[in-house]
Amino acid sequence: MPDLTYHDMCAADRVPLTTLASDWSVVRQLGGWAWPMDPEQVAKYCKPFAGNGFCWTIRHKGDWAGRIGVTDASLGYTLPRSVHGRGIATQAARHAMGHFFATTDSDLLRATTWIDNAASHRVLVKCGFTHWQTCFEHAKARGYPVRSRQYRLTRTQWHALRA
Numbered sequence: 001m002p003d004l005t006y007h008d009m010c011a012a013d014r015v016p017l018t019t020l021a022s023d024w025s026v027v028r029q030l031g032g033w034a035w036p037m038d039p040e041q042v043a044k045y046c047k048p049f050a051g052n053g054f055c056w057t058i059r060h061k062g063d064w065a066g067r068i069g070v071t072d073a074s075l076g077y078t079l080p081r082s083v084h085g086r087g088i089a090t091q092a093a094r095h096a097m098g099h100f101f102a103t104t105d106s107d108l109l110r111a112t113t114w115i116d117n118a119a120s121h122r123v124l125v126k127c128g129f130t131h132w133q134t135c136f137e138h139a140k141a142r143g144y145p146v147r148s149r150q151y152r153l154t155r156t157q158w159h160a161l162r163a
Helices: 011-021 039-045 088-103 118-126 155-162
Strands: 004-008 053-060 063-071 074-078 108-114 130-139 144-154
Touching (some): 004 088, 011 063, 063 088, 088 108, 088 118, 088 155, 108 118, 144 155
Parallel strands (some): 074 108
Antiparallel strands (some): 053 063, 063 074, 108 144
């Protein structure tokens, strides 16, 4: 398993997050991120999350490896291409899922991927999510509606996976 640590997003995340937000192949898979990169949006994310949930920096062996969070009972993550395929997203997602179910009373966690994001689909399935709906949603970076897969995981399913 990758050696991962997590901390609240902060000002020190601005440079790596700006680099990530400048990579079209990553940003095209995100629903609410602007293209071209919006420096104000990046700055907004480089501080502790103040809403319903959490958003963390992921570090792999001390190096910046992306961000993950659960906001309004929806799991989301963004990792640079340099760390894709190493199991980091799966391990970080499982950690975030555990934190979510341990710190909330919510019985349902959701996630969404674009239909053309096979890697994220595999991560969510490995983590125990089930696909329950396909629909069209507006992709801000792409500028048009894209088919998305909606997933969900219940608290009962989470506990069964851990047993």
